[in-house]
Amino acid sequence: MARAEEYEDRRRELLEAVFRITAERGLDEVSIRTVAAEAGVSVAKVQYYFRTKDELLLAGFEHVMQLLETRQQRLDYSGPMRQVLRDCLLVWLPIDAERIASTRVFLAFAVRALHSPQLAEIEVKLEEEVVSSLAALIARGQELGQIRAGVDPEQQAQLLLAVLDGLTLQMLLNPEVMTVRRGTAAVDAYLDALCSS
Amino acid sequence: MARAEEYEDRRRELLEAVFRITAERGLDEVSIRTVAAEAGVSVAKVQYYFRTKDELLLAGFEHVMQLLETRQQRLDYSGPMRQVLRDCLLVWLPIDAERIASTRVFLAFAVRALHSPQLAEIEVKLEEEVVSSLAALIARGQELGQIRAGVDPEQQAQLLLAVLDGLTLQMLLNPEVMTVRRGTAAVDAYLDALCSS
DNA sequence: ACTCGTACCATACAGTCGTACTGTACAGGT
DNA sequence: ACCTGTACAGTACGACTGTATGGTACGAGT
Structure with a gap:
């Protein structure tokens, strides 16, 4: 299932952006927008993979x-x-x-x-x-x-x-x-x- | 100097509000407004005693x-x-x-x-x-x-x-x-x- | 050829944020 | 009586927040 794999890859890329922001600037600098910017994607893409911010932080x-x-x-x-x-x-x-x-x-x-x-x-x-x-x-x-x-x-x-x-x-x-x-x-x-x- | 003492008392009251909010809800729930509400005062009063939020957090x-x-x-x-x-x-x-x-x-x-x-x-x-x-x-x-x-x-x-x-x-x-x-x-x-x- | 779900994008909305500004009540000095 | 500084209150501003919405490009299924 290359589909599911790609899906997980995209999610991981975003989570790595969360990781980098948190490590460098702290957890309260993590917002949908900063994550999107860090990952070089649109806000909506972040929302597509994580319905809410809570879900993003949990993940x-x-x-x-x-x-x-x-x-x-x-x-x-x-x-x-x-x-x-x-x-x-x-x-x-x-x-x-x-x-x-x-x-x-x-x-x-x-x-x-x-x-x-x-x-x-x-x-x-x-x-x-x-x-x-x-x-x-x-x-x-x-x-x-x-x-x-x-x-x-x-x-x-x-x-x-x-x-x-x-x-x-x-x-x-x-x-x-x-x-x-x-x-x-x-x-x-x-x-x-x-x-x- | 009762003046200076009262001034410090007021500051302390606000700092205790910061303390309570941080202990109960976490540091990122601390804002000028939540502190004002917790202390039962106006936003401007908080600003009067602490010019910026940074100053408030430092204190x-x-x-x-x-x-x-x-x-x-x-x-x-x-x-x-x-x-x-x-x-x-x-x-x-x-x-x-x-x-x-x-x-x-x-x-x-x-x-x-x-x-x-x-x-x-x-x-x-x-x-x-x-x-x-x-x-x-x-x-x-x-x-x-x-x-x-x-x-x-x-x-x-x-x-x-x-x-x-x-x-x-x-x-x-x-x-x-x-x-x-x-x-x-x-x-x-x-x-x-x-x-x- | 047509439809449908996936994978996005741009944008808008209501709310909250820190901060600034204006106004005012009042105590104390002159 | 007048002025000044202190100690606030109310409110407004622009930026940013999480979230919702509408639109679109495209590959796959029928």
Whole structure:
């Protein structure tokens, strides 16, 4: 069905425009018109693919989520658990231009989700997925004797995600203080504590 | 000078309206008109005290910051360092209605600061203050032998703040998963690691 | 050949936005 | 008594917002 594929491609192009605007100028610069201009299309085309702005934003959030998930799935899962876990965590840290953009967009949507049940639903769903996949990695590491046995995988995964969110916020807000080096060092320290006896 | 005091009072009333709207409906629901309506005054009155919307938002951010600082200064600094540090950290965690509101507002402004140099400036300034005061507490705890000597106070303070930010975000976004109990437990665990040899 | 759905475009509408302008009530100084 | 500055109120302006509408080009089906 080349029809359906093309349809999805057009939608994705528009969602990428949403992504770029959000990353560069913030979520409240996203309007039907700015998205149309960014994508180089007419207002009506945006409306054709997304009936309302809410629908556009919903899809925009899901687009970022999917991007982050994809990045997580593309990792090399063959090495030692500590390495795998580290790579997995680094997906969320703003350590290069690509990740700076995606974490900015994520944060913008997450904060808006505080007042939008629909966005919150998406956020919660993704978080559950990430937590459970991290927990699975931790549990697997425990089986292999590479990770301390005493901790609850699920709870530890949640905590890791929280630490990650915090580091992300600090790195974005104050990159001169919370540098890439310090951020990754913090993650490594956390992993040290998790892996050592 | 009762004149100047009244002037500041009026300004504060408007800033509290900004605070309430931001906490309940989000920062992008803040407009001159919604603030005027929330405060029960005319649009022109808001304009009289804040020439532009930017000025209003700037002052609004400073207002939250001041609120948080005040709350931190009102603490009881006489007990053991661990207790003091804990209270200090809990100022930032959304563990009751008051703190939920202030952390929501803080996050909203912080994310907007990603695209506003003026807001970012305020954020960075506050963060430096908080970090240095936390670092002072840690250093004092080290002198008293209540906190492990091996760590760098400044760096540890930054990390603590990051963890706090992350926990805050999680608790606000997903309160059913990251409960008050778990959030405070995470802080306590962190303090345990900091205090034990 | 005709029709129909898809994929758009240009434009219009009502509402809201930040901001500016004009007017006024009133307290205090001279 | 007169003037001036403060502290507002009411309203208007242009820009921008999300959304709706009407029109059109075109490939596919019958």
